[in-house]
Amino acid sequence: MRPFAYERATSVEDALARHGDGALYLGGGTNLVDLMRLGVEEPSRLVDVTHLPYDQIQLKPDGGLVIGATVSNSDLAADRTVREGHPVLAQAVLAGASGQIRNLATVGGNLLQRTRCSYFQDASKPCNKRDPGSGCPAREGEHHNLAILGHSEACVATHPSDMAVALAALDAEVQVQGRAGERSIPFEDFHRLPGGEPQRDTTLAPGELVTAVEVPPLEMPSRYRKVRERASFAFALVSIAAALRVEDGRVEDVRIALGGVAHKPWRARRAEDALRGAPATEESFLRAAEAELDTAEPLRDNAYKVPLARNLIVRTLIELGEGT
């Protein structure tokens, strides 16, 4: 590991002032420190932001939430207002990592965790995400668990977070603070598709610090389901965060986001559009899933994700519709 300085930020202004010259913000460190050990991240300085006053979950009068960036994943999943008002979020967080990691991991850090693509994690190999322009061996190599949607010639990596998939479905907004001031980024615009610049995971400007995530109220049943080979402590092959409101047999409102399929949590807008106002039947769900997945471009070894995502969408919506 390359030598680095460690500093603890005392305020958001202090954090912003300490950023720059190869510095990185440090949350729980459950991904960043691993990447430093692997030689993938080589910050000159870590600015620890875990002591900043963003460790609260506030329930707003309308039922929405403001989740501070340093709230631990364990605290988020255990929070009663979250479990009652936004069960999909609690379920997604609990589906991720292990108890030990959730205790340490923070909401802000979770949003910024980086892909688990084997080539990205191995500094001895080319990777456009790690070393722009060096190539993408995953395209022809091992990509069994990589993207089927929205990928590019440059990168086929997937975003690993479960929590972010739920936040994508929830129309969350990410509050950030930079030297230019505060701003709010709609969740769908926070993570990027790879395009020609896969090294940029998010639309954060240099030095911008995530301070909170705002989640609007959710007035419909929701759930998170994650498919994986191992029953715990594994990244998703495909996951889904979904919410559905049915009135008089018709889909009144629906939210669908998929994990494990793209460079970012994938909001399934095409499926949602196909469903709004449609009869809440298995047939509609299937048509909607297929509308979404029509745009899928599976690679040599990950075509199984297409029927897997389709089945997950259909089955999860059926169960939400039945209230089971």
Next chain:
Amino acid sequence: MTDRLESREKVTGEARYAAEYPVEGVAYAAAVQAGVGRGEVVSVGTDEASRLPGVLAVLSCENAPRLNGVDDGELALFQSRKVSYRGQFVAAVVAETLETAREAARLVRVDYRSEPPDVRLGADRPDLYEPGSVNPGFPADTGKGDPDGAFARSAVRVDATYTTPAEHNNPMEPHATIALWDEDGTLTLYDSNQGSSIVQTTLAKVFGLDKDRVRVVAPHVGGGFGAKGTPRPNAVLAAMAARAAGRPVKFAVPRQQMFATTGYRTPTIQRVRLGADADGRLNAILHDAIGQTSVVREFAEQTATPTRVMYRAEHRRTSHRLVRLNVPTPSWMRAPGETPGMFALESAMDELAVAAGIDPVELRVRNDTDRDPESGVPFSSRNLVACLREGAGRFGWAARDPEPGVRRQGRRLLGTGVAAATYPAYMQPNRATARAEPDGTFTVRIAAADIGTGARTALTLIAAEALKADLDRVRVEIGDSAFPRASVAGGSAGTSSWGTAVVRACEALLGRMNGTVPPGGLEASADTGDEVKGREEYARHAFGAQFADVEVDVDTGEVRVRRMLGVFAAGRIINPKTARSQFIGGMTMGLGMALLEESVMDAEFGDYLTRDLAQYHVPACADVRDIDAVWVEESDPHLNPMGTKGIGEIGIVGAAAAVANAVHHATGVRVRDLPITPSRLLPEL
């Protein structure tokens, strides 16, 4: 039911593992791995690394001391410029701190002349060859009768090819060594291994030392599964680095580096042909296995050997072929040979049961034999049928509807499967001493290894019984090459092999005691070399039956094992408590083999991409719902004084086939390529 004797030391952290010894002035080593899959080191640039404050030495092919060659080419560290596989150690740094060593290792600049590595195992390769023998010394090929003709003429036939991926041992404790050179040239190694005597002998040869000038200490070992059965490069590297630095050196192999440097189970391609009459009686058994080895060392996994002893059939053939690739050298991994081999054979038996319309338990019973089917030598004991019957009863097999793919619980398909298991009952020559102390206690010493199996406890029970003494008066000391020479903790032979030496030493001691113990104590020793050589001719094997109950999600192809039961006939069980742990540990590992474990070879770069436990999946607690192991009483007088067969490995044998057979029963889909993942299963559902 005896608790593990060292359990308190282990849970309180008092038990020391190799890298934990407090050694004054210790320095740290970090290794540099080859960045190409095949070629030559042109130059090693060390300037930048050497300039880092705290760096004590940089070792590579350009300056490493000459070592003596031994059988295992993996130990010829930095002795040539040749790169045989990606990830091979090509240089190392010694520094004041681990962090400095790692950073300096990153700064070592190795330039290569490289060629594309040849890493593809395939049944169609023209360079497959027949090894002289397969592990641990069996003929590569055997045959009897006219297997091809008999198979062609059989009423019911199965002809299927099964594959198993490369799988990596992942003991909790990594391979680790602290090496110290005394002023008089004596080498001491605190080393995590499965046999301190073997490490002692090999390291003495490598460094050209008299055996007595090497001491290997390993009283506690955090797992091995075969990966620590032979000395690995870490021990040589630590010793070389300590000499170069003039200080003790500690080297623990990081998990990522273990995947290239500490051995793994070869991937296999196995074609099995079974020919039977309409009643399922086997007439022809053909098992042709292909595996890989490296260009550094030949390791020939004995994949088809269990097929030589399992079932009666007049016409039979087994064969092994290897190909040398630019890959890390495969090595032992829990029940090498039996584990992949029995996955193939017992899957094929299930396919035969389906084809013949015979219950899979009944099919196996019908093909039982009381003699080794190849040699005609009688089994010393063989209770396969008892295991199958006992297991079927306990598991509730009788109610099983053989029709595949018809039992549903919501969105889940349910199924059950069975597979047989076998593992040889080996015995190795050993030495031990037993001392009577004046205070009425006894001390038994043997250089055995307890890699978490409960060996220390079992040996203490064996010694106490032989001495007719209470357990708390007997102390067994192991894990030190200064103790009488012992065989490796491998081949499920530890308890039988070490135990026999312990019994003989204790018997010799009792014979000399005459009731009184002199103030200096009284000692007797034993060497079981002649006893092992003089054993009568019997086929000695443990047997077992594995049952699995699975659920398969029809939407996702996820497989979860609801219940597993193993019934074993493995001679006398010395300590039921640790024995059960061994069995269910083996079964859990088999569950992982069936559903999770797979080391993925990168065809372009030539290394294994799965390099940590986030990518290489072993079962976690949530995967292990209900696993039980029981055993049938077996009294076999042809084994050893304890009547033991060994239990470390048979628990994994057959477990993967039982799960795969249950998946077929649940879904009607036969997955012949492990592991059974959603990516393989879902498209077929």
